[in-house]
Amino acid sequence: MAHDLQLSHIGKVYDNGTPAVIDFNLDVEKGEFIAFLGPSGCGKTTTLRMIAGFESITSGDLLIRGKRVNDMLPEKRPTSMIFQNYALFPHMDVRQNIRFGLDVKGMAAAEADRKVDRIIDKLGLSDVVGMRPSRLSGGQRQRIALARSLVVEPDILLLDEPLGALDANLRKSIQSELKLLQRELGITFVFVTHAQSEALALSDRIVVMNAGRVEQISPPRELYTRPKSLFVARFIGANTLIPGTITQLNAGEVVLQTAFGPLMGEKNDMLAVGDNASLVLPAESVDILPADISEAARQDYGTNLIPCKVTRAQLIGHILQMAMELPNGDVIAVEGHADKYRGQFAAGAQAFVAWRAARSTVIKH
Amino acid sequence: MESRTLKPVLAAYLVAFILFLYGPFFVLGILSFQQGPDGGPQFPIIEWSTYWYRQIFGLTPPSRIAPLPVGEALVRSLVLAFMTMVTSTVLGVMSAQAFRRKFRGSTFVFYLIVLGMMVPGVLTGLGTSLLANNVIGISRHWYTTAFATHVAYTFPFAFLVMLAILNRFDGSVEEASWSLGVNPWTTFRKVTFPLIFPGVLSAMLFAFTLSFDEFPRSLFAAGGTEDQTLPLAIYGTFSVEIHPNIFAFGVLTTLFSFALLSVYGILMALSVRRARKLAMQEDIA
Numbered sequence: 034m035a036h037d038l039q040l041s042h043i044g045k046v047y048d049n050g051t052p053a054v055i056d057f058n059l060d061v062e063k064g065e066f067i068a069f070l071g072p073s074g075c076g077k078t079t080t081l082r083m084i085a086g087f088e089s090i091t092s093g094d095l096l097i098r099g100k101r102v103n104d105m106l107p108e109k110r111p112t113s114m115i116f117q118n119y120a121l122f123p124h125m126d127v128r129q130n131i132r133f134g135l136d137v138k139g140m141a142a143a144e145a146d147r148k149v150d151r152i153i154d155k156l157g158l159s160d161v162v163g164m165r166p167s168r169l170s171g172g173q174r175q176r177i178a179l180a181r182s183l184v185v186e187p188d189i190l191l192l193d194e195p196l197g198a199l200d201a202n203l204r205k206s207i208q209s210e211l212k213l214l215q216r217e218l219g220i221t222f223v224f225v226t227h228a229q230s231e232a233l234a235l236s237d238r239i240v241v242m243n244a245g246r247v248e249q250i251s252p253p254r255e256l257y258t259r260p261k262s263l264f265v266a267r268f269i270g271a272n273t274l275i276p277g278t279i280t281q282l283n284a285g286e287v288v289l290q291t292a293f294g295p296l297m298g299e300k301n302d303m304l305a306v307g308d309n310a311s312l313v314l315p316a317e318s319v320d321i322l323p324a325d326i327s328e329a330a331r332q333d334y335g336t337n338l339i340p341c342k343v344t345r346a347q348l349i350g351h352i353l354q355m356a357m358e359l360p361n362g363d364v365i366a367v368e369g370h371a372d373k374y375r376g377q378f379a380a381g382a383q384a385f386v387a388w389r390a391a392r393s394t395v396i397k398h
Numbered sequence: 399m400e401s402r403t404l405k406p407v408l409a410a411y412l413v414a415f416i417l418f419l420y421g422p423f424f425v426l427g428i429l430s431f432q433q434g435p436d437g438g439p440q441f442p443i444i445e446w447s448t449y450w451y452r453q454i455f456g457l458t459p460p461s462r463i464a465p466l467p468v469g470e471a472l473v474r475s476l477v478l479a480f481m482t483m484v485t486s487t488v489l490g491v492m493s494a495q496a497f498r499r500k501f502r503g504s505t506f507v508f509y510l511i512v513l514g515m516m517v518p519g520v521l522t523g524l525g526t527s528l529l530a531n532n533v534i535g536i537s538r539h540w541y542t543t544a545f546a547t548h549v550a551y552t553f554p555f556a557f558l559v560m561l562a563i564l565n566r567f568d569g570s571v572e573e574a575s576w577s578l579g580v581n582p583w584t585t586f587r588k589v590t591f592p593l594i595f596p597g598v599l600s601a602m603l604f605a606f607t608l609s610f611d612e613f614p615r616s617l618f619a620a621g622g623t624e625d626q627t628l629p630l631a632i633y634g635t636f637s638v639e640i641h642p643n644i645f646a647f648g649v650l651t652t653l654f655s656f657a658l659l660s661v662y663g664i665l666m667a668l669s670v671r672r673a674r675k676l677a678m679q680e681d682i683a
Contacts, residue, residue, distance in 0.1 A: 085573070085577055086576075086577075087573055087576075106576075106581075107573070107576040107577055108576045108577070108578075108579050108580055108581050108582075109579075110577075112577060113577045113578060114573065114574065114577040116570050116573070116574060118568070118570060120568075120570040120571045120573065120574035121571070121574075122571055122574075122575075122589055123571075123593070124592045124593060133575070133578060133580070133588070134578035134579055134580065137578075137579070137580045137584055137588070138579060178574075181574075181578065182577070182578065185578050185579055191577075
């Protein structure tokens with residue numbers, strides 16, 4: 034069966050010659066929740082707008098359900114877009130906004146009423162149907178925009194930073210609504226965001242973009258634990274990167290010669306002896322050991338121990354966040370469950386940062 | 399305080415300015431109530447009367463002073479102003495819409511359009527008349543050649559008004575509409591146009607009033623007596639002898655203009671109040 038959405042070598046160059054998107058490849062299954070994640074100006078919104086038909090495609094093929102749609106007008110595409118600023122029609126009330134797409138298509142009034150009622154009910158908008166959108170909160174407005182788009186039954190829903198204008202609490206609750214809605218309707222969502230927490234919480238797969246290029250396409254967990262590029266390692270999560278040179282490839286692990294001596298990380302196919310590479314250390318993979326730890330306990334970590342000084346220890350809920358100063362003066366962020374450490378580390382204490390080789394990735398420069 | 403000395407000075411300046419602006423009009427207004435048919439266009443007022451107003455509407459017995467030949471000219475001017483308003487506003491909206499996207503030669507086209515309001519009217523009028531008579535060989539009429547010059551003159555105003563309006567217009571509502579499967583024309587009718595309507599109203603007002611009292615272009619581009627517009631007809635009466643009936647007529651047309659402006663003002667206030675209400679609610683929300 035054909036994919037719901039296929040981007041094959043998609044490229045976009047602006048009229049002035051600046052490339053915006055370079056060789057974008059992605060196959061999306063029906064019902065998948067895809068997030069485009071990246072810093073502003075990375076080309077994620079441009080790509081979304083190319084899928085919607087608002088931007089022309091310079092090269093490559095865009096297929097929706099197996100059909101090439103490069104030159105199809107936006108109104109002919111089975112896509113619908115949700116905007117950060119809601120883009121509701123200010124001169125229509127909520128119900129008119131939602132009905133607009135159906136009315137213009139000339140759908141029979143009774144059928145349109147039925148569909149509109151159903152979506153209004155599903156999104157909990159029954160109390161506000163007669164109001165102008167401008168009288169409603171941001172969360173309500175984005176629900177109206179969702180209802181307006183979903184009522185025309187698109188194959189693919191495109192969301193351009195839909196939660197960007199909402200405050201933090203509201204964002205969380207709309208996030209989970211969005212996820213439920215998507216699961217229930219089973220339609221494909223393509224979601225653009227610069228907030229990694231959103232992408233990690235919502236999507237089946239994340240496309241990380243940087244400077245017009247795709248850096249990595251992975252499920253959230255894998256992106257977190259197995260970043261494939263230095264950009265992703267720096268952009269996602271709170272990782273510490275320790276540069277070095279690969280000196281040894283063992284069965285499951287590699288040894289890197291670094292400023293802190295030989296350190297070990299998980300092996301992967303792209304590495305060879307002599308490569309310059311960085312060891313990626315996720316904040317939550319690091320254990321803090323007291324300075325007087327026994328030799329036996331140290332065995333578990335091999336050479337992955339670096340002596341350090343606690344410069345800050347802060348309890349945030351169950352999580353203890355610590356800043357550790359390494360021998361070379363670098364300060365790294367570390368976090369762990371508060372119970373695990375039970376207040377043994379105050380600021381100023383000497384300790385070790387340690388980790389198991391399997392919990393850190395090595396990326397070639 | 400600076401304002402203690404500055405304020406009265408500015409106030410006095412404002413009064414002087416307003417007197418300068420409206421003084422002549424008040425004089426004409428007073429003289430329009432001169433006694434008739436013997437009273438002339440000068441002070442003192444012999445006796446207050448509405449004779450000259452009645453004379454315009456043909457309610458006075460015939461006298462040696464011919465009634466103003468304005469009836470048909472007024473109709474012509476109103477029809478011409480209406481035609482010009484519709485044409486210029488449609489063109490203005492369309493061309494401003496085109497300028498939302500950069501296109502090759504857009505700067506050139508911009509100046510080409512704006513040129514219409516820059517060139518001296520006498521030249522446009524004369525040029526059009528020469529072109530019609532000597533080059534193309536068609537006769538001049540108020541609804542052909544004069545109409546063309548009026549559109550060339552008022553179209554840039556409508557265009558600039560719409561350009562300013564569309565400049566602040568957020569296009570994402572249009573994209574939202576397209577992505578709901580609505581074609582661009584329906585999107586324009588049902589989404590864009592209702593939202594830019596206050597601007598369209600302003601463009602219409604500009605085009606109408608500019609055309610209604612346009613003189614130099616009409617002078618050459620309109621044909622003979624059969625084709626005279628109101629300003630031309632009035633000017634024609636000056637060359638014989640001036641009677642206060644012209645003043646009475648001036649007062650009436652001014653009142654008409656005020657009526658037009660009031661309608662515009664009311665429509666505008668309504669739409670602005672609605673917009674403000676929306677904006678206020680937006681702030682609260």
